[in-house]
Amino acid sequence: MELRHLRYFVAVAEELHFGRAAARLHMAQPPLSQQVRALEAELGVALLHRTTRRVELTAAGSAYLQRARAVLGELDDAAHEAQQVAAGVVGRLVVGCVGSATYSLLPLLARGLTRELPGIEFSFRGEMLVPDQVLALQGNDIDIALLRPPVHDTLIQTSILRHDRLVVAVPDDHPLAARRRVRVAQLADVDLLVHAGRPHSVMHAEVVRLCRQAGFEPRFRAEVGETSTLITLVAGGLGAAVVPEPVTALPIQGVVYRPLVGGGRVALAVAHRRDREEAHLRRAVEAVRRLVDPS
The missing domain is CATH 1.10.10.10 (Winged helix-like DNA-binding domain superfamily/Winged helix DNA-binding domain)
Known part of the structure; x- marks a missing residue:
């Protein structure tokens, strides 16, 4: 038959x-x-x-x-x-975001991707450290990552979306809170809170680099995995934290943010596995680029 x-x-x-x-x-x-x-x-x-x-x-x-x-x-x-x-009209994708992107971009992406690609089912994982994102991409546990480069695995393809200034989060009763801006050297005698220092943890490495460049070793009080926890500990008076500016979208009582003079900028990139050629994945990556940088 x-x-x-x-x-x-x-x-x-x-x-x-x-x-x-x-x-x-x-x-x-x-x-x-x-x-x-x-x-x-x-x-x-x-x-x-x-x-x-x-x-x-x-x-x-x-x-x-x-x-x-x-x-x-x-x-x-x-x-x-x-x-x-x-x-590439239908499919399912999981997007993993670093902490700063979780607060500043995840709402935009959730609405924008659903609007632009209605046939694709999106789910999101927030508050991911870069090492965890790389492992999740390698294992296909997530399909797209918004992360802070560099990524040293050649299997992962990254494309820079923008560069974010660094700021310092301090308790509102800390002496540095009275300043309009803070220089890196002024953190020499301050207890610092930082993202966990796993291999290739981008913000941990960046804070260490800035402090050494300013002539001192950072004095870490605690290392945490989630940005929300980091800022909550700042509010609790345990110390200050150097974070990307988009973290200021996370308003927590007891914390003020000040520009970090000499802190420079850190890149934000969209990443996916180089060997993934699915049309819906490629369309979603292009949509992320448009949403984050409409120009």
Whole structure:
């Protein structure tokens, strides 16, 4: 049995006329009649009752018509779905965000990606450190990452979205809170809170680099994994924290943010596996670029 046999039978069963069915199928009537008889012979049942004046479905033919329509409908749906997947119209993607992007960009991305790519189902994981994002990309636990480069794994492709200034978060009753801006050297005698210093933790390495460049070793009071926890500990008076400026979108009572003179900027990039070629993934990465930098 071939799919064309099902299509031939359905056309005849719906038209109840071999001539009209043949015209609908763009074929001659005799081979159509032969193919339907071959189908009946293979099934071992009569699907049609034929007379010189009309064609009618048998009881077996009526039952077979329902199943044949369902099979052909499923095949058509499968073909349509495959075409949509190939075009990048549908799919599922998980986006992982570093802490600063969680607060400043995740709401924008959640709305914007859903609006621009309505057929793709997005889920988001926030408050991820860069090492965790790289591991998650390697294991396909996330599909796209908004992270702070550098990433040293050549499997991961990154594209810079923007550069964010660094600021310092201090308790509102700290002497540095009274200043309009803070120089890196003024952090020499301050207890610092920092993101966990796992291998290649970008912000941990950047804070160490800034402090040493200013001529002192940082005095770390605590290392934490989540930006929200970091800022909460600042509010609790445990110390100050150097963070990217988008973290200021996380307002917590008891914390003030001051520009960090000499702190420079840190890059924010969108990343994905280099060997992932799915159309919906590529479309989503382009959409992220547009949403983060509309210019």
